Amino acid sequence: MKVTFPHMGTLYIPLRLLFTNLGLEVVVPPPISKETMNLGVRHSPEGACLPFKLTLGNYLEAAALGADTFFMAQGYGLCRFGFYTEVQQKIMRELGYDCNMALVNISQNVLQNLLRRLKELSGKSYLQVLRAVRLALVGIKVLDDLEKLLYKVRPRELRKGESTKVYQNTLARLERASSVSELRRVGSEGLQELAAVSQDPNRTPLRVGILGEFYVVLEPFTSSDVERRLGEMGVEITKYLYPSDWVSFHMFMQLFRIFKEHKSAAEAARPYLAYNVSGDGLQTVGQTILCAEEGFDGIVQLYPFTCMPEIVAKHLLPKVSDDYRIPVLSLGLDEHSGNAGFVTRLEAYVDLLNRRKSLMGREAAK
Amino acid sequence: MAKVGIPRALFYYDYFPLWQAFFEALGHQVMVSDATNKGILEDGIKRAVDETCLPVKLYMGHVQNLRDRVDYLFIPRLVSLEEKHFSCPKFIGLPDMVRGCVPNLPPILDVLVDLTDNKKLTRSSLLELGKLLGASPAQVGGAYQAGLQAHRSYRARLKQGWSHEEGIRGSRPETLAEPENLLRVALLSHPYNICDSWASNNLMGKLKRMGAAVTTADALSLGYLRQKANTLSEQIYWTFEKKLAGAAMHYLETREVDGIILVMAFECGPDSLVTELIEREVRDKLPVMTLCMDEHTGEAGIMTRLEAFVDMIVRQKSRQEAAAAKEWAEA
Incomplete structure (x- = not known):
C-alpha cells in the first residue's frame, strides 16, 4: 500500500x-x-x-x-x-x-x-495514531507561523527576494525534520532568520487582506503566486484562512461544542448576508468589513471560477466596498488564467491603492 | 389585502401552487412576473454578477419586473428541504443577493427553510412572516395546510403526466388520443432550465415537434427517486440533483425511454459534477446527451444537436428492429 x-x-x-x-x-x-x-x-x-x-x-x-x-x-x-x-x-x-x-x-x-x-x-494503536497526529499538527502550526512572518518581512526587505529565499531554505530543512522538538527548533530558527533579513524601517507598506476560497488562498500555484507578487510590490498582506485555525476549530473546539469560528465576521456580514452559504462566502463578506474598519488599504478576493459561495459573496462585495470605502479586487481563477494578465491587473490595483493612499494623506494634512 | 409578488423563475416551477394557496388563504393577492422576455433577461444580466448562472440572472430580471407593482416580494431562503440534503449556495444567499443587486425594492418576505440544522428557526420564521402580514399563528397554520394541500394536488398532476405549466394553471387542454410517438425522451434537469420556454429556446416544444414524447423527473415520486439515486451514489447531498440521478437510474433500469437528455446551466456547481457522474454511468447503455446552456446559447446550435440526437436514436431503433426481425425469420 x-x-x-x-x-x-x-x-x-x-x-x-x-x-x-x-x-x-x-x-x-x-x-x-x-x-x-x-x-x-x-x-x-x-x-x-x-x-x-x-x-x-x-x-x-x-x-x-x-x-x-x-x-x-x-x-x-x-x-x-x-x-x-x-x-x-x-x-x-x-x-x-x-x-x-x-x-x-x-x-x-x-x-x-x-x-x-x-x-x-x-x-x-490509538496512542500511536494520536502521537503522529500531534506531530503533524505541530508541523502545521510551525508552517503557518513562518508564513505569517514572511508576509510582514517581504514588503520591507531591502534586497528583493531575500525573505523568499530564507523561507524556502527553512521549508527544505522542515521537510527533513522528523520529531516535534526538531520541527520546533527548525521553525524558530527560521523565524529568527526571517527577522534578520535586512529591512527598511521607514517603509509603511500598503495593507491588503487576501480573502476568498480556502484552497486557492492556500495554494499559490492557482493564483500565480499572488502573495509573493504583492509582497514584492511592497504590499503587506494578511490572510485569515490558515490550516492551523481550521484544525483548532474543526477538530478541537467542535469536540467541546464551542462554535465561535468567524463569529465576528459573520456578525459584521449580517446586514449584507444573513446566512452561512457554506465554503468561505460569509467570511469573505464579513472579513472585508472588519478589514475596512481596521484601516486596510484594500482587499483581494481569490476564488475558483464558478465557485458558488464566493459568487454569492461577489454579489454583495460591490455594496460593501461602496459603504465602507475599501477597494476590492475579485480574481476568478481557472486553467485559463494567464500570468501576464494577472500581473497587469495586480499592478494596476496596487497603483490605484498607492495613489488613493497618498491623496488621502494629503487631504488629512490639509 | 396586500399584493405579494412571486418571481416567475427558479423554484417557481417547484412550489408556486403551494405559495399561492398559502398567501391566498391569508387573504392576500398573489402577483407573478411576466413570462421571460428579452427585457427581463437584459435587466437580469445588468443586475447580477456577470459570472453567475443564467437562472439567477433571470431571477434578478423577474424581480425587477415585479418590484414596482407589489407591496411585498416573496423570496424564500431555501437552505435544506430534507434532512442532510441541501440546495445550492446561491439559493441560500438569494434574498441577500437580490437586496444587494436590485435597488428600490419593496419589503422582502424571506422565510427560512432549513430542515437540517434549524427546524425551530424555520417554524418561527414562518410565524414571523405571518405576523408581518397581520396573521395570527393559527391563521398561518391553516394557510400552511392549504398550501400543502395545493402542493400535493400539483405533484399528483405532474405524476399523471401534466406539464408544469398545466399543473400551475390547474387545467389541461382536452386532447384527442395521444399521437403514436416515434420515440420517447427523458429531459432531465432543474425545472427552471426546461419549463421557461423562452430561456430554454423552447427545448420541450422542439422535441415534441420532432415527434418525441417528453417526460421529466417530476413524473416520478420523490421517495422513489431518492431511493433510486442511492444506487448511483449515496453521497449526493443536493435535493434537486438527487432527483435527477434517481430519474436517470430509473430510466436506465426500465428502458421506458429511448434516450436521456441532461440539461444544465453553464456555471451550475452541483450539476457540473452530478451530470458527469450520470453520463459516465449511462452512456454505454442508453443514448445520452448533455446540453449546457447560458444566455449566449443560440437556437440553431440547440436545434442541430437535438436533430442529431433524435436521428441517432431513430436509426439505432430501426437497426435493432431489423435485427430482431431477422432473428425471428431465421428461428
Whole structure:
C-alpha cells in the first residue's frame, strides 16, 4: 500500500510526516505544475472548479508513481467540495487505476473520523495514531507561523527576494525534520532568520487582506503566486484562512461544542448576508468589513471560477466596498488564467491603492 | 389585502401552487412576473454578477419586473428541504443577493427553510412572516395546510403526466388520443432550465415537434427517486440533483425511454459534477446527451444537436428492429 494525498500549499510536509510516522509508505505527488493542471483538466468535467481539476491531476501523477491509496476529506455540505471524491474515484477507475479512497468525513466529528481512518490504514494503536497526529499538527502550526512572518518581512526587505529565499531554505530543512522538538527548533530558527533579513524601517507598506476560497488562498500555484507578487510590490498582506485555525476549530473546539469560528465576521456580514452559504462566502463578506474598519488599504478576493459561495459573496462585495470605502479586487481563477494578465491587473490595483493612499494623506494634512 | 409578488423563475416551477394557496388563504393577492422576455433577461444580466448562472440572472430580471407593482416580494431562503440534503449556495444567499443587486425594492418576505440544522428557526420564521402580514399563528397554520394541500394536488398532476405549466394553471387542454410517438425522451434537469420556454429556446416544444414524447423527473415520486439515486451514489447531498440521478437510474433500469437528455446551466456547481457522474454511468447503455446552456446559447446550435440526437436514436431503433426481425425469420 502506497498512500498519497493532494497538494495544498505546504501541507505536504505535515501530511508526509503523519504517514511516515505511522509506518506507511508515502508518495508525495510532484509539485503542482502546468502538466498537473493539463492532466487534471483533460480528465475532469469541463464545468468542475479548479481545485477539483488540480487535485485529480495530483492523484493521477501520484498513481503513475505507484500510489494506490488516496487520502482526502469528504462530507456533505452545499459546495461541491464534499462530492469531489465520488466523481474523481469514478474517473480514475474508468482510466484503469485500482484506487482505494481513504476518506475522512469532515461534516462532523472530524477528529474522531480522522483517528479512526488512520488507525484502520496503519493498523497502529490509538496512542500511536494520536502521537503522529500531534506531530503533524505541530508541523502545521510551525508552517503557518513562518508564513505569517514572511508576509510582514517581504514588503520591507531591502534586497528583493531575500525573505523568499530564507523561507524556502527553512521549508527544505522542515521537510527533513522528523520529531516535534526538531520541527520546533527548525521553525524558530527560521523565524529568527526571517527577522534578520535586512529591512527598511521607514517603509509603511500598503495593507491588503487576501480573502476568498480556502484552497486557492492556500495554494499559490492557482493564483500565480499572488502573495509573493504583492509582497514584492511592497504590499503587506494578511490572510485569515490558515490550516492551523481550521484544525483548532474543526477538530478541537467542535469536540467541546464551542462554535465561535468567524463569529465576528459573520456578525459584521449580517446586514449584507444573513446566512452561512457554506465554503468561505460569509467570511469573505464579513472579513472585508472588519478589514475596512481596521484601516486596510484594500482587499483581494481569490476564488475558483464558478465557485458558488464566493459568487454569492461577489454579489454583495460591490455594496460593501461602496459603504465602507475599501477597494476590492475579485480574481476568478481557472486553467485559463494567464500570468501576464494577472500581473497587469495586480499592478494596476496596487497603483490605484498607492495613489488613493497618498491623496488621502494629503487631504488629512490639509 | 396586500399584493405579494412571486418571481416567475427558479423554484417557481417547484412550489408556486403551494405559495399561492398559502398567501391566498391569508387573504392576500398573489402577483407573478411576466413570462421571460428579452427585457427581463437584459435587466437580469445588468443586475447580477456577470459570472453567475443564467437562472439567477433571470431571477434578478423577474424581480425587477415585479418590484414596482407589489407591496411585498416573496423570496424564500431555501437552505435544506430534507434532512442532510441541501440546495445550492446561491439559493441560500438569494434574498441577500437580490437586496444587494436590485435597488428600490419593496419589503422582502424571506422565510427560512432549513430542515437540517434549524427546524425551530424555520417554524418561527414562518410565524414571523405571518405576523408581518397581520396573521395570527393559527391563521398561518391553516394557510400552511392549504398550501400543502395545493402542493400535493400539483405533484399528483405532474405524476399523471401534466406539464408544469398545466399543473400551475390547474387545467389541461382536452386532447384527442395521444399521437403514436416515434420515440420517447427523458429531459432531465432543474425545472427552471426546461419549463421557461423562452430561456430554454423552447427545448420541450422542439422535441415534441420532432415527434418525441417528453417526460421529466417530476413524473416520478420523490421517495422513489431518492431511493433510486442511492444506487448511483449515496453521497449526493443536493435535493434537486438527487432527483435527477434517481430519474436517470430509473430510466436506465426500465428502458421506458429511448434516450436521456441532461440539461444544465453553464456555471451550475452541483450539476457540473452530478451530470458527469450520470453520463459516465449511462452512456454505454442508453443514448445520452448533455446540453449546457447560458444566455449566449443560440437556437440553431440547440436545434442541430437535438436533430442529431433524435436521428441517432431513430436509426439505432430501426437497426435493432431489423435485427430482431431477422432473428425471428431465421428461428
